[in-house]
Amino acid sequence: MDCPDCGHDRTSVVDTRTGEDGATVRRRRECKRCSFRFTTYERPEWETLQVKKRDGRIEPFDREKLRGGIERAVEKRPVDDDAVESLVEDVERELAGRETRIVSSSLVGELASERLRELDSVAYIRFVSVYKAFSDPEEFLDELDTILDDRLDETVDGSGPTDNDFPDG
Numbered sequence: 001m002d003c004p005d006c007g008h009d010r011t012s013v014v015d016t017r018t019g020e021d022g023a024t025v026r027r028r029r030e031c032k033r034c035s036f037r038f039t040t041y042e043r044p045e046w047e048t049l050q051v052k053k054r055d056g057r058i059e060p061f062d063r064e065k066l067r068g069g070i071e072r073a074v075e076k077r078p079v080d081d082d083a084v085e086s087l088v089e090d091v092e093r094e095l096a097g098r099e100t101r102i103v104s105s106s107l108v109g110e111l112a113s114e115r116l117r118e119l120d121s122v123a124y125i126r127f128v129s130v131y132k133a134f135s136d137p138e139e140f141l142d143e144l145d146t147i148l149d150d151r152l153d154e155t156v157d158g159s160g161p162t163d164n165d166f167p168d169g
Contacts, residue, residue, distance in 0.1 A: 003031035050102045073127035087115045121147050
């Protein structure tokens with residue numbers, strides 16, 4: 001392993017420990033040339049979550065990519081960073097809890113959109129319009145009608161929002 005400080009290719013392992021999760025190995029290393037110490041982590045590749053894309057490619061799950069998509073959907077909406085982070089963590093936790101290490105991109109999108117729908121309906125529509133790749137305005141209208149019908153049902157049965165819950169304009 002090359003030293004991240006000087007680039008020398010001779011380093012030695014000073015200390016090895018099992019990570020807190022039991023699935024990783026933490027190693028303290030020291031450069032033979034400059035004595036710089038650094039930590040590396042090793043985990044079996046099969047332990048990392050993989051995402052199968054629509055075109056069949058498989059790539060590592062990227063929580064920052066998911067977060068970026070959600071942040072674009074909630075842009076200029078009354079959704080704070082803590083709510084976005086919690087949503088990303090929920091999706092990642094649910095994916096990690098599955099028996100398989102390879103999940104479809106559509107599953108990732110579905111889990112994120114379910115949570116966004118509960119959080120903010122406008123952000124939900126923005127997100128699904130990209131994730132579902134609507135090719136026809138009718139598909140977009142169908143999804144919007146579903147949201148509006150749900151909102152109407154909630155208002156009629158008394159459990160949902162009232163006119164006071166929505167800003168004027």
